[in-house]
Amino acid sequence: MAYKISDDCISCGACESECPNKAIKEGGNIYEINPDLCTECVGSFAKQQCAEICPVGAPVPDKTHPEDREALLAKWKKSHPGETPKVT
Ligand code: SF4
Ligand code: SF4
DSSP: OOOOEEETTTOOOGGGGGOTTTEEEEEEESSOTTTTTOOOTTTTTOOOOOHHOOOOOEEETTTTTEEEEEHHHHHHHHTTTTOOOSSS
């Protein structure tokens, strides 16, 4: 399941550079996560880096994008061609 950023976001920008998949960008009023790129950090880290660094807990699971671990890993492999996942 991809993560999304809730309206609690204060647009501090801290999460953008932490995402291993470059899934986070500045949006209109808040930062946004591209669900086609977010893998819940599967493939790179054991914990969701955006949620870990966010001072207000804005990144949360996006229940409209249900995916199992296999699907998340396949997504990771697509955006990291030729690389070996660090966390499966
Ligand atoms: S959960 Fe991980 S992959 Fe998804 S947006 Fe956050 S940092 Fe990026
Ligand atoms: S770290 Fe949290 S508050 Fe800062 S831009 Fe990201 S989601 Fe928004």
